[in-house]
Amino acid sequence: MNRFDKIVELRRPDSLKWAAADRFFKGEDLLPLWVADMDFEAPEAVREALRRRVDAGLFTYAELPASLFEAVADWLGRRLQWQVGQSDVLFAPGVVTLLKAAVCAYSQPGDSVIIQPPVYGPFADAVTGQGRELVLNPLKIEQGRYGMDLADLESKLRLTGAKLLLLCSPHNPAGRVWSIEELEGLAALCRTYGVTVASDEIHADLILKGAHTPLASLPGMAERAVTFIAPSKTFNLAGLHTSFAIATDETLRAALNDALGHRDPNPLSIAAAEAAYRDGEEWLEACLEYLRGNTAFAAAYLTEKLPQAVVYVPEATYLMWVDLRPLGLSKEEVGRRLVEGRVAVSGGSAFVSEGEGRIRINLATRRALLEDGLGRIVTALGGSEARVEAQANGEEGAGA
Numbered sequence: 474m475n476r477f478d479k480i481v482e483l484r485r486p487d488s489l490k491w492a493a494a495d496r497f498f499k500g501e502d503l504l505p506l507w508v509a510d511m512d513f514e515a516p517e518a519v520r521e522a523l524r525r526r527v528d529a530g531l532f533t534y535a536e537l538p539a540s541l542f543e544a545v546a547d548w549l550g551r552r553l554q555w556q557v558g559q560s561d562v563l564f565a566p567g568v569v570t571l572l573k574a575a576v577c578a579y580s581q582p583g584d585s586v587i588i589q590p591p592v593y594g595p596f597a598d599a600v601t602g603q604g605r606e607l608v609l610n611p612l613k614i615e616q617g618r619y620g621m622d623l624a625d626l627e628s629k630l631r632l633t634g635a636k637l638l639l640l641c642s643p644h645n646p647a648g649r650v651w652s653i654e655e656l657e658g659l660a661a662l663c664r665t666y667g668v669t670v671a672s673d674e675i676h677a678d679l680i681l682k683g684a685h686t687p688l689a690s691l692p693g694m695a696e697r698a699v700t701f702i703a704p705s706k707t708f709n710l711a712g713l714h715t716s717f718a719i720a721t722d723e724t725l726r727a728a729l730n731d732a733l734g735h736r737d738p739n740p741l742s743i744a745a746a747e748a749a750y751r752d753g754e755e756w757l758e759a760c761l762e763y764l765r766g767n768t769a770f771a772a773a774y775l776t777e778k779l780p781q782a783v784v785y786v787p788e789a790t791y792l793m794w795v796d797l798r799p800l801g802l803s804k805e806e807v808g809r810r811l812v813e814g815r816v817a818v819s820g821g822s823a824f825v826s827e828g829e830g831r832i833r834i835n836l837a838t839r840r841a842l843l844e845d846g847l848g849r850i851v852t853a854l855g856g857s858e859a860r861v862e863a864q865a866n867g868e869e870g871a872g873a
């Protein structure tokens with residue numbers, strides 16, 4: 474049996490994804506395909522390191538060991554062919570914390586900061602929460618695929634004088650692995666207009682198709698880009714709150730470090746992160762293979778059973794973005810039907826803008842549960858019934 478098909482107790486009282494779904498969506502016994510956690514046990518190497526650390530019996534204030542930074546730098550060299558020094562790496566409890574710190578470090582209150590929606594919601598909060606002006610450079614869709622709108626970006630840079638951009642690479646929820654050409658186009662604009670980039674690359678290890686390039690590894694970008702990574706998505710350790718910033722430029726690093734301020738590491742998180750980066754590779758490869766299978770399965774299932782929905786097959790992440798607007802149902806109706814159908818997915822409106830009428834489905838669960846969840850979605854949205862209704866209303870819906 475594939476290890477990712479193993480049945481594990483998921484409905485734990487301390488699981489946000491499983492225990493909070495009913496409360497959050499006001500439903501009962503919902504199958505949760507929302508929060509970006511995987512329903513898979515963490516790598517054995519991580520669990521063994523945690524057991525050993527627990528058995529040591531001491532949980533005093535922790536020190537970040539050099540071996541942890543070495544493990545991070547080795548991982549980046551091995552997986553992404555990106556050579557960084559151990560001293561280029563900063564520890565933080567999470568990427569959302571890093572995004573907020575970057576906004577504080579690289580802009581002033583009232584300054585404009587650019588993001589590219591639809592995008593992970595906390596990007597917007599990181600900007601507005603620190604009293605900065607949010608500037609949107611929406612992604613565009615060409616031939617059924619999301620892409621960057623660099624012409625719009627340039628006009629926004631001219632118009633607003635923004636000096637900071639928060640990049641999501643690979644992109645959540647669009648599922649894009651940005652091409653070298655797209656990243657080079659973005660980098661060229663950043664150099665021309667003197668823009669710093671905080672590049673959230675938390676999904677960089679979850680590549681289903683293609684290859685990920687760190688923006689900061691492009692020529693001339695080390696001086697203007699900081700990169701955020703974490704073992705949390707890669708090895709399913711989000712609850713252990715560990716992330717890292719890579720800033721090879723000393724000035725950028727010092728400013729981020731100051732903005733982050735005091736942060737206490739946790740001895741269990743240190744043990745888990747180090748073991749994951751040192752010994753988690755075999756697990757990750759097997760997990761990616763399983764996720765590729767789930768992605769293909771979900772794409773085929775939805776295309777066949779809900780043909781009017783527009784499915785954006787992810788190139789990275791285990792999150793599938795689906796445009797339901799061609800079904801002609803209101804956002805409220807979609808929400809009501811899904812909850813009644815006992816399934817929870819992320820609503821598109823949570824992704825800042827350009828998300829209305831879409832949903833994001835988390836595919837990282839065992840295949841049997843995924844099939845159950847997709848079945849619930851299709852039944853709830855009433856396939857052919859909804860289509861007839863939409864046609865009767867003369868609604869085509871964008872992106873159809």
Ligand SMILES: Cc1ncc(COP(=O)(O)O)c(C=O)c1O
Binds near residue numbers: 567569641645711716
């Ligand atoms: C793009 C992106 N950034 C950050 C996070 C959360 O990071 P953290 O839990 O380290 O704050 C997520 C979680 O889904 C994400 O998708």
